[in-house]
Each structure stands twice: as C-alpha cells, then as structure tokens.
Amino acid sequence: xxxxxxxxxxxxxxxxxxxxxxxxxxxxxxxxxxxxxxxxxxxxxxxxxxxxxxxxxxxxxxxxxxxxxxxxxxxxxxxxxxxxxxxxxxxxxxxxxxxxxxxxxxx
Numbered sequence: 250x251x252x253x254x255x256x257x258x259x260x261x262x263x264x265x266x267x268x269x270x271x272x273x274x275x276x277x278x279x280x281x282x283x284x285x286x287x288x289x290x291x292x293x294x295x296x297x298x299x300x301x302x303x304x305x306x307x308x309x310x311x312x313x314x315x316x317x318x319x320x321x322x323x324x325x326x327x328x329x330x331x332x333x334x335x336x337x338x339x340x341x342x343x344x345x346x347x348x349x350x351x352x353x354x355x356x
Contacts (some may be wrong), residue, residue: 250313250316250317251316251317251320254317258355263317263321264321265318265321265322268317268318268321269318270315272311272314272315272318275307275310275311275314276311278310279304279307279308279311280291282294282300282303282307286290340353341353341356342356
C-alpha cells in the first residue's frame with residue numbers, strides 16, 4: 250500500500266484528518282451493506298457470494314486506510330494489535346466475559 254501511494258505521490262494528501270475521514274467513510278460503506286437488515290438477515294448474507302465480494306472489498310478498503318494511518322503515525326500494526334488484545338484481556342477476563350455482551354465496566 251505504501252509503494253502504491255508513493256508511486257502516485259499521494260502522501261501529500263494523506264494527513265491524519267483526511268485518513269481518518271477516509272477510514273470512516275469506508276467503514277460507513279461496509280455498514281451500508283447491512284442497512285435495514287435484521288440480525289437474522291445479516292447472518293444469512295454470509296452465504297451470498299455477491300455480498301461476500303462487496304464485504305471483502307469494503308473490509309479491504311478499511312484495512313488499507315488503517316495501514317496508511319499507521320504509517321503516518323509510525324505505528325507497528327502487529328505490535329499495536331497485540332497490545333490491544335492484552336488490554337482487552339484485562340478488561341474482559343474469560344471467567345467474567347464468556348458468553349456475555351456487557352461492557353467491561355458492568356461485568
């Protein structure tokens with residue numbers, strides 16, 4: 250992604266504000282796929298090849314924006330992801346959170 254961006258000289262447009270806006274817009278496009286669907290309908294959509302293709306495309310767009318944002322801030326995504334999982338493990342210990350949807354401050 251970085252090479253793709255740099256070959257087109259787009260770094261000049263990729264400030265934090267624009268990257269965050271772009272990520273938000275791509276996430277909204279992902280969300281739009283499920284607009285007005287019930288939970289059961291959204292679960293059934295997983296088996297639809299056309300929906301899978303659209304979801305794949307929007308997830309990829311979100312992922313690529315995350316790469317660009319991480320690059321802008323010098324973030325190692327693997328390290329950041331691992332650290333976030335550790336933080337979440339402390340907030341949501343298995344013995345309290347298993348099978349529950351409550352936020353950590355309610356567990």
